[in-house]
Amino acid sequence: MSDKCDLCLLGLIILCSLLTGNSGVNDAHVFISSGEDVRLPCNNALSDCTSTTWIYFSFRHSGTVELIIGGKKKKDTERHERLSLGSDCSLNIKNVTKEDPGFYSCRQYVNDEQQGTDARVSLHFLHVSSSSSSSSSSSSQTEISPGRFVTLSCQLYSYDGESCDRWAHSEGIHLLWVNQAGVDLTTDSRYQISSSGLCIINLTTTLLKEDDNREWRCRLTHRNQVKTSVRYTVKYSDPAVTASTEVSRTAGLLFRVIVMIVEIAVFAAPTVILLQIICARRAGRKNSQHLEEIEMPTRLQ
Structure with a gap:
């Protein structure tokens, strides 16, 4: 409960500092562009980073989040994979996004007692x-x-x-x-x-x-x-490349159609020839039968 109260108190202190303009000598402003990496300095660091705690506060997220405790990253934070602690206890954030701006406080603890004041850094994106x-x-x-x-x-x-x-x-x-x-x-x-x-x-x-x-x-x-x-x-797509691509696609389609026609012709030709032979034989048989029918009465006479 006391930890939550401390975090709430930190948020109120930061809010009051923002509204009154009394940001303090330890405050720093860091400006960064999208997709870049950033280093947030810890100006109150002791010789051993195991005493360092980094806390994040944002009005958009309506609360404070502990990112580093005792020099170690908290695993349950959304940005865990993008965070690292520098040898000078600075906080490094990779590939900054619009979710990262806000107030960051570097705080030092020795034997569970805070040492000095917070070193606050405002990150702007x-x-x-x-x-x-x-x-x-x-x-x-x-x-x-x-x-x-x-x-x-x-x-x-x-x-x-x-x-x-x-x-x-x-x-x-x-x-x-x-x-x-x-x-x-x-x-x-x-x-x-x-x-x-x-x-x-x-x-x-x-x-x-x-x-x-x-x-x-x-x-x-x-x-x-x-x-x-x-x-x-500004990057335009190359019209020549686009036109060439369309020509290639059309030529490829035409080639496939021609191949299909040739394949059909190759497979269909023997069938057509066979049908012609069958039809010719049937026609020949009918002609023979017709001649026999005509010659039969003549023979009987």
Whole structure:
């Protein structure tokens, strides 16, 4: 019961820190893009990581979760396979997803007594999803083609939506779409840039032939310093390859049809010849019988 109370108290402390802006000297912010690996520092680590406990808190999950206890991973956590403890007691997370953002606290225990204060780390996750006029749902890059419009949505996952906007405003978070050279795309009339709060920014444009292999970036700055960015590269399927594939398929189908016709002709030819022979013999017999019937009266006379 006391452990649960401690975890609840930790959540309340973190919530109060967020709302009041008093995050403390030990707090750190880490920004990461989708699919990358991240290292969360433990700034209060002792010489032996067996004293280290890592705790995770997220408003979306409405609670706290113990990830590392006494330097060992808990096996009943969903992200168990993606977690590891560094030699400096840092927490390593592989292939970060939008389920990972939130508050992480590194806490030290010696003889069941906490040593010092928590070292808190806030993990923020930047992700880009795409949708095009060819599909109402998110589509892969290979499905888009010239002449269609595409919308790229860049979202910062931090806390919950409302808290993210409030925190982003207080911390000077800014999202921006830029081209490969780093030029702000709002300066180009072919791009429509829209936002939904401070944590979501969208880019919409009609694709051109020259957009193949073009790169766009969603860039995040924290207090005027670039922290991370997500790249989206346009990939068209090769029309020549597609046409060649269709020709090959048609030629293959035609070849199979010709083979079937030849096979049928080969097997059917002997049958046709045999039927002709049988019909000819039957016709010959009928003619012989007819001649005999005509000659019979003559013989009788």
